[in-house]
Amino acid sequence: MLTKKSLIFILTITLLFTTTTALASSYQFGGEVSTGLNSVFFDEKNINSIYETINLNLDFNNANFEITGSNNNGKQEFKINLKKAYVRHKFKGTRVTLGRQPISWSFGSLINPIDYSLGAEALDEETSAKYVDAVEFHYPINWYSNVSFVTEFNNSYDKYGFRARTLIKDYDVSFNYVAQDAVESDINRWGLSLKGDIKNAGVYGSYTNINYKTPMVSDVNTQAFMVGTDESYFLNQGFGNRLYMQGEYHLVEKNEGLAVLIESLAGAGIGLDYRKFLGGDEYLDIFLTNVNYSINDFSSIGFFTLTSLEDGSTALIPNYSNQLSTNTTLNINVSYLSGSETSDFGAGRGLPKAALNIELSYVF
């Protein structure tokens, strides 16, 4: 009896074999090396670690392989992570992608509650959550409309997703559905998102419905609403510094389904226990801001905040970036949790009060 994993492996090899001729014709090879310092500050202690990473990417027209090796001197460990290993084919207009691949359904928000994998992306950062072993079928209906279907191969759960995307009066509109069935719980999420412009401001919003079912225990629905806007300006005439601002408001019903959406905060670098948010008001309402100020063509400072409007606790995440040369970049990121231990975004209960990351990277 073939397992799903062995089936995907055989199919991958078969497709690789059939595409060898095409693969040999054109490819791009590149990567990135980086070194950095991570410091995490708790009340009682600080943890510091120095790390080095190397990322290698081999991109063919119809296949992509990407691998990351990381060495953490603090933990004395070396890890290798296969980020991408997929082949892609077109069959009668349908694009089929098979293997380890990123599945990301972003539409420009800071936190995306209707993404395929929650916690996969925020602030253009990426985590390993979005790279999944899956097969994706993608069918374009016209230049601006498409539908895609994803089914994932995972031993812990069965998961599939569907996305339909189109443009209505210059608004990017999508309908997303994700079903994840596991032994301990079944989660079904569906939602709508839209993004467009009102005069000079970018505007967007989403509605999410989560059904969280634990056999013999609970069957609850959670609703989540989000609206956001972004704008950019030239400031300080004579220097022309650019200022980009984004603000986003989330209103989430407080019950077990909240746990699913709290996961999406992980993409912003904040891991939280959802039970901390239960009690108090019927809805969790949070406000996020992202401000980025370009000092010149090479360097910028940014400020990301995440605030609970219920108790005022705030996560502050400033960052500084400087492109030292065409291929070398310095990034400094800080995160600081303000608020009491019992507040929504306060430090304590295992959460550090601050963290610092300094990283120097070189691309080739």
Place this chain on the structure above:
Amino acid sequence: MKFKKVTALIILSLFIFSSSALAITAEEIINKRDDNEYLKQARVESTMIINNAGRELEKKMVSLIEGDKALVRFTNPMDRGTKFLKREDNLWMFFPDAEDVVKLSGHMLERGMMGSDFSYKDMMESEKLTELYNFELVGEVEYNGRPCYKIEAIKEEGAEVSYYKRIGWIDKERFIGLREELYAESGKLLKVAEVTEVEEIEGRWYPIRTIMENKLRENTSTTFIIDSIEFNPEIPEGTFSLESLQ
């Protein structure tokens, strides 16, 4: 005596006729420039060098252009795989790590593309200027040793353009813009584009090295170099689509 009068009249008539026939209007100059510079369809490989107070960044890209539609793919290591699709006033971006397509807000069209002094509109739009501006020939001058027509353009009422007024220096012989000043409605000078190298390609003159200075910023400029250009290539149907971004 009568014969002399008739001869003088004929000569005068011929002079007036030939003068009016030779006089070129601003619209004709711009049309001739558009014949050279307007890209109905093109495939362009180019380099952008961003200079700020002595520091330089280099970006390389491949662009497919068809009127107000464009598909741009960056090829330099820092931005490798990043793509932009522009159709009318909609701008889409492909993030290569996440392999994700996101629609950018409209205000980004006016911002510098990837940190340069060229806006996304400057880089991704080939406009037939006669459809957007009213032109006036304000003089004939010499610029960098070349005889030029100096043309002033004010935007047509209702036209959606990035710059209210443009003043252009157009080479009298080659009908190519050698310098252009771009102004806001307030009269403030926003940008100056200076063409430092032109080349005759496929029978038409085209600027292959342009330096853009954003006058709202100090000590910065962006040099745009055409590494290769193919006019009117065959662009497959469906190229300017979200599908092509991925």
